Amino acid sequence: MNRKGNRKTAFIYLAPAMLVIIVFLYLPIILNFMNSLYKWGAMSTEVTFVGAKYYKELLEDETIRIAIKNNLVFAVMSVVCQIGISLVIAAVLESKFLRRWQSVFRTIYFIPSLLMVTVTGITFKMLYSPSIGLINPILEKIGIDTSGIDILGNAGSAIFGVAAASQWQYIGYTVVLFIVAMQSISEDIYEAAEIDGAGAIQRFFRITVPMMKDTIMINMIIVITGAVRVYDEVYVMTNGGPGRATQTLATYLYQVGFKNDQMGYASAIAFFVFVVTFVLGLFQMKGYDLGDD
């Protein structure tokens, strides 16, 4: 068979998958964008064309700004904890002294990520509660005045409380991914480095981190896009409150669409979220040159 024929066959084999991707992935993006140009709702039968009105509104909407700030808080905390700290934890667990106990620790760290977000959300809500919780009494014990501390009830601290619960839940997941990646690094390299006089910290930064670049990058994309679309943690713990203090893009989108019945505006927010994550993804791909090696 000649080359051309090969290509044709390839297309035939690819067609069904392509079709599924087009219908279920690309078409909705286009439809969603079109929906965002109309004023429509689930309850009302009227559909009116409003053009870019919702995008203008979006730029002026204060809640959107709060939501973006909250998503950023989530993203920063997630990168620090789920990439930074979990990388360190993974390295410690992989170190010679702890390897014997590794499976025990790995299991302990991993279990929270198996729980439902609803469960951890409600649990943390109770832990944080100033009247029935555990956090305030502990702070009291170590001599901190807790009369003004109400983690989820005060607008200033609520988002950090929610984000912290999310870190507790998912840190073990990335730890396990990192451990797996670390185990695939050849032992010889470490031995050679040791002979050359490299210390543990040097070995971590000079060998472990560069060798795991791809895994770190994939986790980074997962963690950051996860932070941009965070929804359930907030929904369970604060539902966007107090006031709008913990509103994220996804919870605000849901509220606008399904509570306030402004589907057009909700579609515009959805498109905005799409653009943000898309651009983030592009930057990361570029920054890491995925696939070039």
Added chain:
Amino acid sequence: MKKKIVSVLLVSTMVVGLLGGCATSGAGGSSDNEKDESADGKVTLSFLNKYPEEPYAQYFEDAVAEFEEQNPDIDIEMENVSDEAIKDKLTVIASGGDMPDIYMSWTGERVKRFARGGKALDLTPYLEEDSEWTDSFLPAFLNNSTIDGSTYAIPYRSGIMYMMYNKEVFETNNYEIPETWDEFLALCETIKNDTEVTPIAFGNSSPWYASWWIGMLNAMMVPADVMDTDYDPSSGAFTDENYVKAVQAFLDLNDKGYFGDHVNSKDYYQVREEFCAGQAAMMLDATPQFTQYDDGMGTGNWGFFKIPTMEGAAGDSGTVGGGGEAWMISSACKHPEEAVKFLKFMTSKEMADKQTSEAGLPNALVGGITEENSTATLADAYKQAEGYTNIADWLDCAVEATIADQYMTSLQEGLDGKSAEDVMADVQKVAAEVKAENE
């Protein structure tokens, strides 16, 4: 270049997952349900209700079974979704276009928005046809489901707000039941200073509970005609200064510490537990929840009193906060006759009696609550309510959804320090937008 395209496609594939839930296509027609009428001519009606928990669930299951027994050719498929969840669920279903044949809603704006959107069947002809049925309902609850003379919902549960109190706290300290707002405030101050308990149990992490208070205070402090204009989405402005006063009266209770600490991180259910455990002296609640206090504290350990009246306030003193729950029939229902038959059965005197005695849910019939079918406390509450002439729906059910949402959001911020003026400024801004859209 090719690599770039591939990576662009890859990235978009990765992020597109989050759009999954948001891309719905317009108002789709309701899908044809072939199963509506099965081969043997049996009619199937779907029924969305909101009582998955005991003791309510058992009553509704029994009631449906009894109806099916009496009407072997009608099959009712009941689904129960809990209180908070059903609000979202109904909107989500409505956007999908496939409404259940019969569904539950709160009276007031929540009924009207389904009616305006063409999702509800106009029940006026059925009510006109059967005046006995029409006249059996408490007028205030039927009226709250009527727009421009057309009624869209049949009330089955009534709720009237009262202040619950802990008898032990009141008796040991010789407190008197306050009749005016000033006496009420004085009592709160005394309780705060003299006892260990919180004067009023209140928590607002689910913000609907604040909307009860504000709905009640608005009814007390804002002239009735102003409120009627403002609660209508096409004319609402909320610029009357009495709205600010009402919010201020509410925030004062918090600022003076009558609600205790950290109200934004506790919800209604938590503070109800606290109240039942004797940690608070009073709590605002409504008649359908009376059974919860019987269970939680024991009959006789708690009492209720009428919401204290505010002297010199501009509102209608004959109005009390409260609201009803009602059943609606979808405009797409293929068997409205059978659906109406079911509603007539469920709201018949016999079933309403059972609903009240077995499930403890006060019915919405004239003279429907008696010593025979309910507790002495509940019967007394309805007897005392005869003095009221009007029901002010819970605020979150009374005003347009966006306004209600802004009200609740800003009230939460108010409890966190925002001023009453700013709270109402937020509401006015949204009300103006809603008005512009509905004119």
